[in-house]
Amino acid sequence: MAVHAHPDDESSKGAATTAKYAAEGNDVLVVTLTGGERGDILNPAMDRPGVKERMSDIRKEEMANAAAALGVDQMWLGFVDSGLPEGDPLPPVPEGSFAAIDLDEAVEALVRVVREFRPHVMITYDEHGGYPHPDHIRDHEVSVAAYERAGDPDAYPDAGEPWTVSKLYYTHGFIKDRMVLFSDEFERHGQESPFKEWLERWERDPSRGDLMGRVTTQVDCGKYFPQRDDALRAHATQIDPNGVFFAVPLEWQQRLWPTEEFELAKTRVKTSIPESDLFAGIEEP
Ligand SMILES: [Zn+2]
Secondary structure, eight states: OEESSSHHHHHHHHHHHHHHHHHOOOEEEEEEEOOTOOOOOOOOOGGGGGGGGGGHHHHHHHEEEEEHHOOOEEEEEOOOHHHHHHHHSSSOTTTTSTTOHHHHHHHHHHHHHHHHOSSSSSEEEOOOOOSSOOOHHHHHHHHHHHHTTTOOTSSTTSOOOOOOOEEEEEEEEOHHHHHHHHHHHHHHOOOTTTTHHHHHHHHHHHHGGOOOGGGOEEEEOOHHHHHHHHHHHHOOTOOOOOSSSOSHHHHHHHHHEEEEEEEEEEEESSOOBSSTTTTTOOOOO
């Protein structure tokens, strides 16, 4: 079970891994916490009359196409996108939005789904949300709490039969080593790297650290990168097909960095680090 904040996050964070496990015959469920109602149109080609007005419906259609591309099941938890607050000082998140509602309400809703779907493994974001969107940080809090409480018969007794999840992972996308590797490859081909600015920002602010130090698990999934890209493209309002997501040729990615990175945050089974399989240590029933 991969728990994501908005439609499109499942296609940009650990997507090829979910496609791989689904292709190998596992039941994979993406839980999308909010409807992404406050997303802007980030693809110039989709910025045309009528799109903004139908955003909510359009994002549902896009999500269905993305899930089909990945070969996974998907469900909505029905909370309302908090939007990305901008300004100094930051304005509060809108009333009633996902980041503003009582944490417990969201945890119970997710616990209910965990007890129904009975996942062995859950995937979420780290405590910084992967990037600082209030819904992403909330996604982390809700997922960790659901992992802790789903197996506790005293917690949410009306939300189904207790189910104990074996492992909880954080997905890590912003790996500096990976960006450096691709940047070097662009240079070797006499092209300017699309990551130049990111890497310079990294140099200026080393406090951002390198997430690679936290990675415990690398899943070999290069074969599924084309499906990941199809899923990304399905989110046509959110993803610019000429943008940075598609800047690195697939062949380079599959040759130079054919894995996705995860951090084993919590486990109830024995495993040894480093891992190459999210199900390592979990016995077949
Ligand atoms: Zn998001």
